[in-house]
Amino acid sequence: MRRQTGTKAIVAARADEPPVDTDEIRALTEAAGYEVRDAVTQARAKDPGTYFGRGKVTEVSTRVAETGADLVAVDGELTPRQTAAIGEALPDGTAVFDRYRLVLAIFADRAGTRRAQLQTELARLRYDLPRLQARSDVQGLNKRVEKGTRLHGVKNRIADLERKLSDLPHPAEQHRAERREQGFDLVTLAGYTNAGKSTLLHRLADDLAIEESPGGDPKGHPDAATETAAVRDRLFETLETTTRRATVDSRRVLCTDTVGFVADLPHWLVESFSETLSDAAAADAVVLVADASDPPSELREKVEVALDVFGGQGVDESAVVTALNKVDLLDDDALAERREVVADLAPEPVPVSVREGTNLDCLRAAVADRLPTDRAELRLPNRDDAMGIVSRAYDRAVVESVEYGPETVALSVRGRPSVVEQLRVDAAALDE
């Protein structure tokens, strides 16, 4: 469902004071499938009516006409009225997207599963609704009936989508419970887009097989195809969660990759993808992957926001491991500076280069530390009926030692507390 290439855009950015950075809006616009032909910038206070002020909007309009752009991508959040006012000043048929609309376009483009498609359409309609209203107000549309009908249509579709989504089977939770019972620990990789989460998943994964999730569609997932081949520098490569099996400290772990955050993403948009966050909340450990090659202040802000979001979702602070990725791009001083800016937010961050495989053992150890663990010494009769317990111990926990005597088998096991407890109970039942 990729947009045709050759669709042209102009990016427009404003800041209260120079410099005006257009890197991120360019990246977002390109990620949405557009070719960026030009950038118009402005350093002054926001104009409440048209965001940029009339003069600048006229300049944008001229650039649109000259380049034949189909879209103006504005690096900011536009009110419905501002969107309409800018649109009115542009050549007919030119679309106006702000950051969020752009993100929605990218999400719609990447949505592979039915659920993701419904979620992205719903998020877009919720976004469009007030804008549709403002647009017809600005155009002075007095055709109340027509306007009423269009708005009514959108509202109906929203209700329809909400119903469809709540009707879709949602087996993820049950699936998780089953996996836990089988002794799997759950680890979630989360963080801003482009931080290196998917690359890390590939590194940690035991094999190429993607864990089957009843709600997912692994075949259609972009990560299924790209594997370790150079992961492209493209925002929101991952839209649905992918889960793979990994081994951490001899324990079997299910590692889930999630949708990346984007700076200043509004809450309603995050909520439309709440499933991915509930993955974080349900995990035993959450690896916050941060791009340490970002400037220090940006790194700090992203780590802060991410930790806030986790907190809001009920993730326990002690379950989070912060990985400072891409240290291959930093010298020692730069790394020290990065550690310093996150020191009070994230205790003991782990510097890694996922690409070069640097320090991943340290990261694995930090994750292992977070996994709930219990130990038991089991003494079983050396009989056939005890062997089921021995094999369950191997399957669901880590067997640290085993000794077969003539009468008894002595097992030393560690693993998830619930699993270890079940082994104890089963062992005790044999004695009766």
Ligand SMILES: Nc1nc2c(ncn2[C@@H]2O[C@H](COP(=O)(O)OP(=O)(O)OP(=O)(O)O)[C@@H](O)[C@H]2O)c(=O)[nH]1
């Ligand atoms: N230099 C360097 N680049 C890296 C490293 N790890 C990942 N990258 C690159 O960073 C880019 C983004 O990596 P991804 O793994 O796709 O990032 P992501 O967090 O999954 O991004 P989204 O799916 O968009 O949320 C890719 O071009 C990777 O090759 C690293 O350790 N060093």
Ligand SMILES: [Mg+2]
């Ligand atoms: Mg990814």
